[in-house]
Amino acid sequence: MGSGGEKKQLFPVSMVSVRIIKANIITSKDSLSASDCYVTLHLPTASPEKFRTQTIKNSNKPVWNETFYFRVQTEIKNILQLEVCDADPVTKDDVQFVILFDLAKVRPGVTDLELFSIKPEKEERPPNYESLEVEFKLAETSGPLEQLISNGVLVARELSILDVKVKKEENEKLLKAKKNVVLTMRESYEGTQKTSEDVDSFRFHCIKSWGPVLKAKLQSVSREEKNDSHHLLILPLKLLPVGQQVKVALPMEEGGTLELYLKVIDCPQNLDVRLGYELCASEQDFLHKRKKMVAGALNKLFHLRRELLEHEVPVMGVMATGGGVRAMTALYGHLLGLQKLNLLDCVSYITTASGSTWTMTDLYRNIDWSQKSLEERIKVVRSQMLKSKYDIISIERLKYYHKELVERVERGHLPSFTALWALVQEAFLHEKPNYSTLSEQRQALNQGQNPLPIYTAINVKDKNVSTFDFREWVEFSPYEVGFQKYGANIRAEDFDSEFFMGKLVKRIPESRICYLEGIWTNIFCPNLLDGLYWASSPEEFWDRWVKDVTKSEEDEGYVTVYKPPSSGTGKLCEIFNDILTDRPLKGDSHNFLRRLDFDKGYLQQKEFSEWRDTVLDAFPSKLTPVEKSLCLIDIGYFINNSGQPLLKPERNVDILIALDYGINSGFQQTEMMAKYCEVQGIPFPKVDITEEDRKNPKECYVFSDEDNPKAPILLYFPLVNATFKEYKAPGVKRIPSEMNGGEVNLSDDSPYKTMHLTYTEEDFDKLLSLCTYNILCSKDHILQAFQCAIQKKQNIWLGGLNISSA
Template sequence: MSEEVTTSYQKVQAFPTWLLSVKILQAKNIRKADRRNGADCYIMLWLPTASKEKARTQTILNSTTPIWNKTFYFIIQSQVKNVLELRIYDEHLHSNDDLLFTLLFDVAEVCPGERILANFILNPERKEELDVEFAVQEHLGHLESLITNNVLVSRPVSCLNVCVVKGKSMKRLKEENDLELRVKGSFEDTWKMALESGLVESFHFHYTTYWEPELNAHLQHCSSNEEQDKKNSSASLTMPLKLLSTGKEVNVVLPVSVTSPEVRTCWRYSHVSAHLLSGRAGRRPVGGGHQSPGSPENLDMRLGFNLCEEEKSFLHKRKQVVADALKSILQLKEDLLDHEVPVVAVMATGSGCRSMVSLYGQLSGLQKLNILDCITYISSTSGSAWTVSNLYEDSNWSQKDLARPIHEAKKHVTKNKISTFSLEHLIHYQTELSHRAEQGISTSFSDLWAVALENVLHDKVNDFKLSDQQQAVNEGQNPLPLYLALNVKENHISAFDFKEWCEFSPYEIGFLKYGAFIHSEDFGSEFFMGRLMKKNPESRICFLEALWSNTLAVNLLDVWNKLSSTDEDWHKLIQGKMRNIERGYVPPQNSTYLETSWMCPDGMLSKIIREVLTDRPLHHHAHNFLKGFHLHKDYYQDSQFSMWKDCQLDQFPNRLTPSEDDISLVDAAYFINTSCPPLLRKERKVDVILSFDYSLDAPFQSIEQMEKYCMEQGIPFPRISVSEEDKQNPRECYLFIDDENKKAPIVLHFPLVLDSFQNFKETGVKRSKTEMDEGAVPLAGCHSPYRLMNFTYTKKDFDKLLKLAEYNVQNNRDWILQAFCMAIEQKKCGRQQSQCPST
């Protein structure tokens, strides 16, 4: 066994493979779905950690006690979670087969060198049973060098290079004849090429080395009927890749019969030759091509639950900025030691333009209190993410007066948006999405929302990207921005039943649950087993802003559905996905909502929009950068995974994200309207959270939901206890502390409320009678200008909301400083306790 290497919780170690035999013996008392007589029964076997191919038994006709005695073999790796799926079907000739039973068997129950007979009780009442024999023995092969963080496992990947040389008489073949090459289970899966004489073409297949797949090649006539094309194949070849030696070239010949179109008879033979070269796949491709041989221990992504080196460097630099700011604002006599400097974070929820404008006001208030330099992180989602992404286009924004970015935001929020879906803009949107499709990026309604949102927020194409924000944090000059989205199962499983937190930072994008992160500029590129297969261009920031806020596009979908009379199923689908974020909302008859003035489904506009909507679901589709990974045999017990596992699917590794080709990302508000999870990673050690909530009717709902979630997951978080009186008449600020668990952050919660601002224009300065109108901010009611889907404010409404948010922060300066002092004291006490000898 090789020496173990550990870097950033990522381990590299060699383990042997094993040979699993599964002998399907017999079933008992199996009847058809209608229970009238015996089923035409067969069994499908699928072990996705050993092969993408599904094996099956023969069909036993009309028998209640089918006997197969058929043995299947799989090469398995004992360090991954091998779960065998057995599906029992009743076969039908003229309709879909009936699935009678599904069995999941954890191969870890069979010890190496052991043979066990398993009797599965399928239906106790009808005494339906299945007998299967399992055995595991040593597989005489090479050791597998595995890379793992104890949740995900990356296995060795081989690269097959196929160089195809066509015979000289290929010109006799019609152009519509294609040669298809396929390695099932490989990253590429299938390549097709036209047979034109004299050309030499090369193709690559990347596959898990010990799966031992086959190369299948056949000539097929191209038509709309793919099944018929396979039957018309005039030549085929099957080559087991285990016959190839690493680094040794093998030549194979595919004979081709050429048919005369006049007499329809075979009159000449030619051939297609292929040179096969197998080798170990290496690291990142150059210039967007395929990988070249290299060190298998080097992945193009990071496996580990700790922070990346870039963020660690940021924290080191930011800590000094925070220490100096705290010393000044708290009037400390001595400098804070490194371990005494608290990590303070701003957490902003989403609520469209309301959250965007409010966050500008709150950040302005923090800046005027000289507190902004005390902040280490800013997390955001939905509309608050628009504020953050706009600010970070300036690499020194927190050191400057925020009047300029606020003025720019005001210009776009108050402008007339009637032209957002004009013919000119629609043509531009279509061009943008077509360009993304040409780059290999799947487009959906979320992308239409993105380019429309870019027009709303910028009035122009904004080439800024997430990775560009690194310039704003490289010296620790600003807080580190964090964004949040949810990965969900598309359409058939709700966000309440399956969701995975996906965080975005200027440095990395990754899943908290799996401890897997890629460089931010690689999001949208294609990965396999942790290797970068195809480098795609990084998307502009608008496409990420759209996925962080795509709940806001639901009403746009609904309006389009109503106006264009598209099918009812879509309407039900979208309605089922969207939670009622603002209770009691009743749209006014004379609505000024943005979407009602955007959409005009007649004539050319309708045609263009229909062409743009290539994919109806609202999810943001992206290539799955976890594709190919396996789950570690003990993944479910890993403490880091356990912090974020929260659904039944977590117990079924074959159904988790690594098995998917794509990921579907949605706004965090589909589950909880919060951006808190990235701040609760224990590696970030956040001590104080300034929680900015922008809900109008339930100012404690999100934080209460977060507390419940954290309690269920075992994540330190203070208890949220609010009286009914406070829920009916909330104050400007609430302090929540967990005295029993010092690992829980101190939370200062700021609801968006109209309290003392009605009578005070500044802290301690009352309004005159002529100024009372400026303190009347219409937050409540269905006619409020700040309702969720209103994207257009008057200048007066903009200023009122901005000043309210700014005032509510400034008026609670003492609460904020008190929280800072408590955090510093806790850190000092923690240091003193850690230095005390154990008793």
């Protein structure tokens, strides 16, 4: 299946048999006795169950000769995990070694015999020492074909829906007798469901080709009374007619039956997750409208002889870093500067991270904010900044937070510390709760009247894996929330609803914008390992980061065999790693990629490879689709840079204005971005900084790559107080009484440190004026970048016309 957009196709389902034959020289951790070995088998693309052989006691060469069968779809990546375990009656069983085997190696109609062995490193041992012998056979089944939907990386499989109903009066009788009905379908999203006073109807979503089975039983409602009754009904779904309600009798232990009403429905094949790397239709429509506005603005700026055609209009993106209230204030100043130069109407995208997101979520409450003077809005923000914040943790506020969080969980959202932090943050930033949502920001885009805002976060593992080993860029726009890496997106209003195999299975009301701000700006979400790396020298951090990025090249081998840590030292290392990598104050969101499978050739797809930068990418069983929830954190805990969405080739950004709000960071963020692009093969200009610039940075730097037309022109604005010390406006020197206004403290004892949440009126005004000035005095650089971008696009599309011929 090819990559790019979503494609549907029919494929046969196959059956693979796995015969666990024997093991050789299994060393027991117990020196007093031989091993008591068994083998577990787990193929998550075929079944949620983990199967196991019998235990062969007191043998270092156990023989099983047990066969297990799996229904598999060969068009997806099927990785079988085998674990050789030593049973221990007292402590947890020891895992001797683990095998990850790609079933793509098994040839149809051929018996494949594999000997999995851990190769000893220095000492000579027999070739079958500590090995497992397994036989594989693969054959197509005679059943119906399965329809797959894929973008070349992720694959959605056909679902079946089972509706089950118990008559209300019958359910009431059972409850009075302190009993209820327990329904289980292990192959389904829902798993197990039970009747209660409020629930007598159920829906199960299950993967059709897995051959799902419904199991039902009656059990005691009382927690004190143990009820180990077996399932009284076991019913494969394939025995039920599709689209017809069927009455089934569930036997009761005291005699009689309970009637269950079942109906199987074929799930519609249209997905609620958009699988594709292209821009969504809404964003494409926005760009069409926005380019008309940009063309009009450029016509006024340059007095063109004719208005630019759509394909001649440059796409400009503004990229802001994080930095708490400093970033929020500075972004207001930079946007005000662009507005004063009549350049704000030339911007198509604005991306933000951490504190700079507060500026955008505030502005987009007004549907035509960029068409009005920003100075009025800034007055309101200044007023809020100067107010006392002591009441945000008052008794009344705490009661409000508790009530809000309880109601949020009742609506179906996952409980998390991030939600509490979001409410505290909202109380700090706003006089009253902000009831707007991300999807409502579309109203500010429907005529192309404002730039498209994109908010950024990264998805990480909540424990056991560091940010440096696993992180995935996630972007939020008013249209969609998506993973660039997987080419998977959902509508903004569906974020944090429950999904299974690309289908929306439980709609949850859209969160207020403050809860998303809690994700984008969670200063409490790093683990200890993140802190240790950031606390190290820049060179140490840089070396570690680049090493992790470059080592992501996948191993094309079919088999991975490894020995888990099991010695005392290994266990201690595991415990220490847990402490370092755990995120106790994290946030959880429902995973909209849940249970999507991987295409058999996903590692070879350019779009996936282009954004791949974690060490787990070659192991689909460890990637995000297997997780129940997402762990989304502030992007600043890996790289304080929101520019990744603007590097998406489909957005074709021509000019990138990078606004860096780091204090004394010395070009670090733009150099990291350039290095990231170099390693990933993303077109980006080289960033060369002289020693003089590091000592005495200027307001604006321009970087371009004339040899690569796909690389954007980069205008980099560090947070510096250069000529503003002497000039209150471009070309207008300060008089002696005005010199204090140019003293903006950006040193180590700055009032603008990230953890400072309130400013004096003087400090606020100085930072705002500085950033506005830095844009104003860089007007020529920005205009020249537009001229170069227009000329480049005309050279490509119109065969060499220049700006004067327009």
